[in-house]
Amino acid sequence: MSLLGTTPAPLWRHPAFARGAREMSGVALGIAAWGLLTGVAMAKSGLPLPLALLMSLIVFAGSAQLAALPLMAGGAPIWVVWATALCVNLRFVIFSAGWRPYFAHLPFWQRLRMGYFTADLNYVIFMRRFTEPRPEPEQVPYFWGGVVTNWCAWQLPSLAGILLADRIPTSWGLGFAGTLALLGLMYSLVADRATLVAAAVASCAAVAAYALPLKLNIVVAIAAAVAVGLLIDHQTPRRVQPEDDLT
Amino acid sequence: MTAGETAVTIIGLALLTVLTRAFFLLPERDLPMPAWLQQGLRYAPLAALVAVVAPEVVMTQGQLIGTWHDARLPAVAVASAYYFWRRGILGTIVSGTAVLLTLKLGWGW
Numbered sequence: 397m398s399l400l401g402t403t404p405a406p407l408w409r410h411p412a413f414a415r416g417a418r419e420m421s422g423v424a425l426g427i428a429a430w431g432l433l434t435g436v437a438m439a440k441s442g443l444p445l446p447l448a449l450l451m452s453l454i455v456f457a458g459s460a461q462l463a464a465l466p467l468m469a470g471g472a473p474i475w476v477v478w479a480t481a482l483c484v485n486l487r488f489v490i491f492s493a494g495w496r497p498y499f500a501h502l503p504f505w506q507r508l509r510m511g512y513f514t515a516d517l518n519y520v521i522f523m524r525r526f527t528e529p530r531p532e533p534e535q536v537p538y539f540w541g542g543v544v545t546n547w548c549a550w551q552l553p554s555l556a557g558i559l560l561a562d563r564i565p566t567s568w569g570l571g572f573a574g575t576l577a578l579l580g581l582m583y584s585l586v587a588d589r590a591t592l593v594a595a596a597v598a599s600c601a602a603v604a605a606y607a608l609p610l611k612l613n614i615v616v617a618i619a620a621a622v623a624v625g626l627l628i629d630h631q632t633p634r635r636v637q638p639e640d641d642l643t
Numbered sequence: 644m645t646a647g648e649t650a651v652t653i654i655g656l657a658l659l660t661v662l663t664r665a666f667f668l669l670p671e672r673d674l675p676m677p678a679w680l681q682q683g684l685r686y687a688p689l690a691a692l693v694a695v696v697a698p699e700v701v702m703t704q705g706q707l708i709g710t711w712h713d714a715r716l717p718a719v720a721v722a723s724a725y726y727f728w729r730r731g732i733l734g735t736i737v738s739g740t741a742v743l744l745t746l747k748l749g750w751g752w
Binding site: 422423425426429443444447450451454455456457460461464468471474477478481482485486487488489490491492493494495496497499500504507508510511512513514516519520523524527529569570572573575576577578579580581582583584585586590591594595598599600601602603606607613614616617618620621622623624625626629 | 644646648649650651652653654655656657659660661663664665666667668669671673676679680681682683684685686687688689690691692693694695696697698699700701702705707714715718719722723726727730731732733735736737739740743744747
């Protein structure tokens, strides 16, 4: 492993880049099915073609796009659209706190760029690989390998969905492929009793709070799972992790 | 909305994507974050996934489904069985989708 900062080799030549790409490719089919349906939804909302393409390419946040579309089509005030997207994106604020110990040492513009490209699944898969919250040299290439894979797996089907909206049958329930990808990923994260209980609590909270507007049930579920997980951690003091206390 | 207003809305949405995703990454100095919160964040990704998946599986239009005659349930059962058999996510997607499409298109569920 070469020292940080002395490697002129491009990021994508690093072996960790390939590993990041490979581990993201497991869920790529689900991301693609989901991107396709989001593209179809954008075209069918009546958004003009150039604006639909622009939205897919620069907003790059499926849930926020799906939440904003009906409001934009219905002529809602711009600030209402923005406030809605902000609430739908609140989970990313929580995730960004999780990124900090890994990437806080990088330059500002790099942090900004990395933040922009991190979708949900990038976070999930990265955190599964690097469970210790401290920087390591292969994290940045691993990160970009996953991001590039996710970007392609999302954008290409999304653009195809916008362009071919009339020829894609939405009644087949293909969006469920995306849910199944998340299901598999979810199982892979259940590591012990604490995570299992936290997951069970999160599922109940998400269903019970489903009536909340703006997908806030997701934020409620995260809060409930974190609270329950911490409660279990404190009741069963298994291993003390000294690295949490340093830095 | 005019095309111009729509474009402004879209650009604003893109800025919101950056702002929320990079939120705690942006400050130069470490924000005081309690250790317990840092520790509890390890439950956040799993919780977010569960929170998206659970309603997609057991709800229709905001209501709990009241019938077993729903293609999603056998699809999830088969996909879950596949996952715990082989531990592969691609196969989980393919097997579950195959069951869903067979029931929907073949049997008209």
